[in-house]
Amino acid sequence: MAFDNLCKLLSETYPDRFATWLLGETPTSIEVLKTELSIEPIRADSVTFLSTPGRILHLEFQVKIETTPPLSLRMLDYWVRLYRRYRLPITQVVILLKPVAEATEIESEFNFEQTRHRYRVVRMWEQDPEIFLQDPALLPLATLAATTNPEQLLSRVAKQVSMIETIEQRREVAARTQLLAGLKFEKGLIRKLFRGEAMRESVIYQEILEEGRQEGRQEGELALLLKLLTRRVGTLPPELQMQIQALPLTQIEELGEALLDFSELADLVAWLQTSQQ
Structure with missing residues (x-):
């Protein structure tokens, strides 16, 4: 599963925390929108739509x-579809997880002839880590934040994870944190700083650290895939879970991409039927 899909999972699990971070205020209510915007869905790495009051x-x-x-162009396309459907103000934010080459131009608007559309770009490597270190929901993102001493930052993140009181939440946050840390840090350093017993038991952590073992990789991908599907289409019936668990690794990865276009359980059923054929 992709790093950006993990961020999508985080934003849909903790929509209020992401809205507070990016909008600068905590909305009185918030809803994750589970809807397609057109007949032909846009292919994207990972997209989340949150509805706040107004x-x-x-x-x-x-x-x-x-x-x-x-x-x-994708951001303009999304804006038009969202506005046509909801007729509300729209704040669009592109969150770049990994630094780009120094000479790379990072666009923040679409501009062609008389059409101009702007959106906000957040460069994670320029963000203050303190924003994320104080909130377990955002803690995994702290590994990607600005620092002059990367190892020290990762050590602080690991310490914050170890202070989470409940074992289940600590394992979950540790797994997600280590997965995102893989974008920036060597596996050896991650292994060194996240060596607690509870962290070693994490499925996703095992997937990161194993030396390319196919079985471990498949188990980690499957665990994250099931969580994403639940967020996307709701609780999965046991028979569908068993069907997904029986998929080979290649089809698990294909389903991880396809689920971005799902809006209801029937979409998943149709995909599984097609894959069997």
Whole structure:
């Protein structure tokens, strides 16, 4: 599963925390929108739509700046579809997870002839880590934040994770933190700082640290896939879970991409039927 899909999972699990971070205020209510915007869904790395009172917050997580179609065109396309459907103000934020080459131009608007559309770009490597270190929901993002001493930052993050009181939440946050840390840090350093017993038991942590073992990789991908599907289409019936668990690794990865276009359980059923054929 992709790093940006993990961020999508975080934003849909803790929409109030992401809205507070990006809008600068805590909304009185918030809803994760589970809807397609057109007959032909847009292919994207990872997109989250949050509905707050009087506003739509559109988050797009990106590891790479180069996309097809171009990111600026996609943002305009999404804005038009969202506004046509909801007729509300829309705040669009592209969150770049990984630094780009120094000479790379990072666009924050679409501009062609008389059409001009702007959106906000957040560079994670320029963000103050303190914003994320104080909140377990955002803690995994702290590994990607600004620092002059990366190892010290990762050590602080590991310490904050170890202070989470409940074992279940600590394991979950540790797994997500280590996965995102893989974008920036060597596995050896991650292993060194996250060596607690509870952290070693994490499925996703095992997937990161194992030396390419196929079985461990598949188990980690499957665990994250099931969580994403639940967020996307609701609780999965036991028979569908068993069907997904029986998929080979290649189809698990394909389903991880396809679920971005799902809006209801029937979409998942149709995909599984097609894959069997």
